[in-house]
Amino acid sequence: MTDRPVLALDCMGGDGGPAVAVAAAEVAQERYPRLQFRLYGDEAAIRAQLGKAPRLAGGATIVHSADVILGTDKPSAAIRRARTTSMGMGVAAVQAGEAQAMVSAGNTGALMAIAKLTLRTMPGIDRPALVALMPTLKNDSVVLDLGANVECDTENLVQFAVMGAAFARTVLGVARPRVALLNIGEEELKGTEELKMAAALLREADLPMVFTGFVEGDKIGQGDVDVIVTDGFTGNVALKTAEGTGRLVTGLLAQSFRSSWLSSLGYLLSRGALRALARHLDPEAHNGAVFLGLNGVVVKSHGGATVRGLAHAIGVAHDLVAGDIARRIGADLDNFREHRPVVAANDGAASAA
Amino acid sequence: MTDRPVLALDCMGGDGGPAVAVAAAEVAQERYPRLQFRLYGDEAAIRAQLGKAPRLAGGATIVHSADVILGTDKPSAAIRRARTTSMGMGVAAVQAGEAQAMVSAGNTGALMAIAKLTLRTMPGIDRPALVALMPTLKNDSVVLDLGANVECDTENLVQFAVMGAAFARTVLGVARPRVALLNIGEEELKGTEELKMAAALLREADLPMVFTGFVEGDKIGQGDVDVIVTDGFTGNVALKTAEGTGRLVTGLLAQSFRSSWLSSLGYLLSRGALRALARHLDPEAHNGAVFLGLNGVVVKSHGGATVRGLAHAIGVAHDLVAGDIARRIGADLDNFREHRPVVAANDGAASAA
Structure with a gap:
């Protein structure tokens, strides 16, 4: 890593605008004092916020940009306008080496x-993947792809496994992460041909991970x-279903607590414990999805993230730069290619017999 | 419907064996006094339980069967042994008209x-789907396919929509059910070609439903x-992810309540409300997944279901027979074929422009 990593921050993208962006940068810099920022957006608005920080x-x-990509902009339109926007200029800074990561x-x-267009995919990666952390009963789990690719083939899935494992080593600090493929059953015969082939390859490959086979949705x-x-379609549905179910249960819980004065009193007494639960599941503490597989670190924060949430996303970007994620992924892919297991098309089925 | 519907019950399949099966049949018969049972399994064991009911x-x-399909049996092996097993004989009874449904x-x-092999798919249905009810903040929702088909084309998805709507009319009593396709975004441009084409067809079709477009996982x-x-892969992952997240949140909640004496006291006071929450999400009250699209009603109960859960699954079978689900699906499919909308391959995309 560079001695003083520079982070390009799009100050116009979030609902909170430059106020939240600058405050989050300040929080992150307190946590990582060597981190430097290039702040992209309306210069006057950012300067006004910097006065408070x-x-x-x-x-x-501050790097002034005249234009902003809107939430309603189609990707094709956004690409055409990229050069004058805070988002496009921030990504370009990573490409030019002026910044090591962009949020x-x-x-x-x-x-x-x-x-994708500006940074291009890394050598050995066919398609980048969107990756994030999800809360579990134990430590957070890394889940990918969360929606970058609607359909994925065997090579994509294997590359995602390599990238996800490197992410877990870098961000979670797990030396040999346990990696599983999401499927509709744990038996080797289950699922699509792409999944069975990917499992056969990962089972034989010599990678810095422990491949545990297939896992079902209820184990996430x-x-x-x-x-x-998993592929981007399934991953996106699983992530959002988990979010929705979390909201369903907590919503029903809130209704229940309001249903009688006794329950309301019970709620008051348990408030501390319920806050601990909320902290464990806290979306702000899991904010920051990463486009893995590009020549550069790009992190997507939730649009409605608070200062704390955006600072967390900046922290993820910092950890990926500090941990030199690209070098790790590159080394693992080189190693995989050199010692690629020879697996027949029906090995998934054959080895299950 | 027949005047006195007969239900074939596999008494050997569940973890609770004939004891739970016979007790569940008794509960169901109290609820639906006209229901009759054919009980498949070990005659002596069933007779012993009937003595208590x-x-x-x-x-x-009682219809004696010498053999049982085990949880570890592969489908191919199960088919070969079907004729001597409680499961296979129960399905055969539906095929022979000796029973109207099988659980x-x-x-x-x-x-x-x-x-599938015994009953075959209905005319107009290419593949059956596994359907079940999922709890929501409001009424239960019907979700299909939950795992019968790993990959689905446009026609499969349209047929699932027709079957799901007929199921909602029959079991939930909704006159014109709101039907949506699960996708990774609500915009018409999102998702696979199969999904876009299915949406274009359902948007134009004249069916007894309100097609509301795409829905994301967090809306389930x-x-x-x-x-x-949705397709069976995505539906299976979504269902299991929802179950797993529900268990995650309630597990964390239990941990939280135990974390201090104040919270424990709060728990005691709120117990009534928490029980109401548990009832709303109760898996037993949602037990009974249906293979829709076959020439006959077949309902799958959870293996670990209690008497109450299995009785609920029997109730689902009863409602489907009483509501003549097959006739409804057949009529809707005929109507769809006769007035099939003409939709170009790129209509999903074109209409979004």
């Missing part, structure tokens, strides 16, 4: 399109594996 | 394979649609 000011440069809370599809919350690999 | 005895016939808590893959728990249609 004197400790940050010395480690931050934006803007339009996900636009960010993905601009990042258990935390028994560190990395869960 | 005198009210049921008059409305139940089993046994091996899902085996049941699906035997049911909201209850704003009555039927959620």
